[in-house]
Amino acid sequence: MQDRIKAILQLEPSDATVKAEGWVRTKRDSKNVCFLEINDGSCLKGLQCVIDKAKTDTALLDRIGTGASITAEGRIVSSQGGNQKTEMAVETLTLIGECPADYPLQKKRHTVEFLREKAYLRPRTNLFGAVMRVRSTMAYAVHSFFQENGFVYVNTPLISASDCEGAGAQFQVTTLDLENVPKTEDGKVDYSKDFFGKMANLTVSGQLEGETYATAMKNIYTFGPTFRAENSNTARHLAEFWMIEPEMAFCTLEGDMEWAEKFLKYVFSYVLEKNAEDMEFFSKFVLDGVVDTLRHVIESPFAHMTYTEAIKVLEPENDRFEFPVKWGVEIQSEHERFLTEEVAKRPVIVTDYPKDIKAFYMKMNDDGETVRAMDVLAPRLGEIIGGSEREYRYDVLVKRMNELGLKPEDYWWYLDLRKYGTVPHAGFGLGFERAVQYVTGVANIRDVIPYPRYVKSCEY
Numbered sequence: 001m002q003d004r005i006k007a008i009l010q011l012e013p014s015d016a017t018v019k020a021e022g023w024v025r026t027k028r029d030s031k032n033v034c035f036l037e038i039n040d041g042s043c044l045k046g047l048q049c050v051i052d053k054a055k056t057d058t059a060l061l062d063r064i065g066t067g068a069s070i071t072a073e074g075r076i077v078s079s080q081g082g083n084q085k086t087e088m089a090v091e092t093l094t095l096i097g098e099c100p101a102d103y104p105l106q107k108k109r110h111t112v113e114f115l116r117e118k119a120y121l122r123p124r125t126n127l128f129g130a131v132m133r134v135r136s137t138m139a140y141a142v143h144s145f146f147q148e149n150g151f152v153y154v155n156t157p158l159i160s161a162s163d164c165e166g167a168g169a170q171f172q173v174t175t176l177d178l179e180n181v182p183k184t185e186d187g188k189v190d191y192s193k194d195f196f197g198k199m200a201n202l203t204v205s206g207q208l209e210g211e212t213y214a215t216a217m218k219n220i221y222t223f224g225p226t227f228r229a230e231n232s233n234t235a236r237h238l239a240e241f242w243m244i245e246p247e248m249a250f251c252t253l254e255g256d257m258e259w260a261e262k263f264l265k266y267v268f269s270y271v272l273e274k275n276a277e278d279m280e281f282f283s284k285f286v287l288d289g290v291v292d293t294l295r296h297v298i299e300s301p302f303a304h305m306t307y308t309e310a311i312k313v314l315e316p317e318n319d320r321f322e323f324p325v326k327w328g329v330e331i332q333s334e335h336e337r338f339l340t341e342e343v344a345k346r347p348v349i350v351t352d353y354p355k356d357i358k359a360f361y362m363k364m365n366d367d368g369e370t371v372r373a374m375d376v377l378a379p380r381l382g383e384i385i386g387g388s389e390r391e392y393r394y395d396v397l398v399k400r401m402n403e404l405g406l407k408p409e410d411y412w413w414y415l416d417l418r419k420y421g422t423v424p425h426a427g428f429g430l431g432f433e434r435a436v437q438y439v440t441g442v443a444n445i446r447d448v449i450p451y452p453r454y455v456k457s458c459e460y
């Protein structure tokens with residue numbers, strides 16, 4: 001196993017021979033020496049390899065250009081140049097894979113739109129290397145936060161036969177022959193002939209199944225892919241994204257909010273510590289001051305307001321909004337940004353939304369009008385977390401389902417939880433890509449996931 005470049009860059013100059021493997025980012029030639037900067041994705045910086053032309057086959061050197069894969073063996077020495085502390089004085093250079101001149105990532109700054117078209121190569125750029133390292137660290141931090149706090153990691157199904165949530169349009173999963181769909185006598189699709197014997201979809205949320213495990217193991221979390229066939233061409237929606245959904249039993253909305261705040265701050269702090277170099281890069285080249293913003297978020301308590309209070313703050317500002325607000329309407333991203341950026345100047349948790357704009361499973365307040373929902377709103381982005389205390393009273397839940405035209409018998413197992421040892425419980429969902437966007441400052445969600453899926457786009 002060879003050392004990664006990140007480790008090699010930490011070495012002090014010495015006589016030991018070191019071997020580095022990587023892809024050439026840049027090549028600079030002078031009369032007597034050739035400089036190759038190689039990168040292996042372990043960190044932002046590359047290793048400067050200095051090649052003495054007099055001792056090297058120049059025909060081989062000529063074949064090494066940007067993008068080629070090479071190995072270089074030599075000693076680590078102090079660097080003459082100002083850009084790096086050390087460099088490698090190469091003794092043995094091996095070309096592994098040539099890279100012809102039509103390589104799309106020539107040394108210049110490419111736009112994210114261009115790089116999206118070359119999604120299979122973009123991890124070789126500074127920007128995407130940094131984003132993917134941070135994404136990986138954040139995934140690790142998610143697990144370590146919950147594991148350290150005694151939560152059990154539960155894998156909820158990706159294929160589901162109940163459109164429980166109504167959270168968004170679903171992708172159907174079928175093995176029926178679409179050219180020749182079997183029909184029942186009354187002309188409907190005959191799902192008894194389908195793979196599962198009934199209609200099935202890709203999941204939009206693992207929450208309902210998560211609740212069944214929370215009411216057995218107290219604190220659980222899920223972390224997996226989620227699918228929504230939403231026709232929203234925005235910078236914060238994908239058709240396939242990753243969601244983290246903790247669920248806590250013996251927990252009310254207050255506890256839910258505490259967990260959400262503690263969790264976000266843990267993940268942000270973790271990244272600032274582990275990926276300091278990448279974070280500096282984002283601050284410099286992606287979003288000015290993103291590191292300071294995160295520090296500020298970590299240090300200050302989140303603001304709190306009820307939906308009703310939020311509307312009171314927003315209503316006098318209606319002139320500036322594309323969608324004016326009044327009590328009862330959805331708070332949209334422009335309002336979320338106003339609340340976080342202009343009013344609170346930090347993340348805001350909005351609670352107690354009108355029941356008509358929230359899901360059936362949220363706990364009804366005593367006013368009969370609002371439910372125990374909470375959204376965590378972040379500056380720049382708007383909603384990053386959506387959560388609630390769940391309705392755990394059997395009768396109230398059945399009444400609510402009937403009001404909304406949902407059939408209680410379709411949710412028999414979910415209702416059984418309220419029958420067999422029911423308990424207050426609460427949870428939330430964090431869109432993982434939204435969190436990565438927030439941390440890196442990357443404007444478009446399509447640039448924080450390796451292969452984005454969205455309306456009319458499923459490349460690679």
Ligand code: ATP
Nearest residue numbers: 167228236237238241383384385386429430431434
């Ligand atoms: P929005 O109003 O932004 O569409 P939502 O109310 O549909 O969000 P929830 O159903 O509460 O969101 O999902 C929980 C979390 O999942 C959201 O807070 C968000 O972080 C994330 N999320 C929701 N839809 C998407 C999507 N299409 N792409 C990426 N992340 C999403």
Ligand code: MN
Nearest residue numbers: 167168228230
């Ligand atoms: Mn949505």
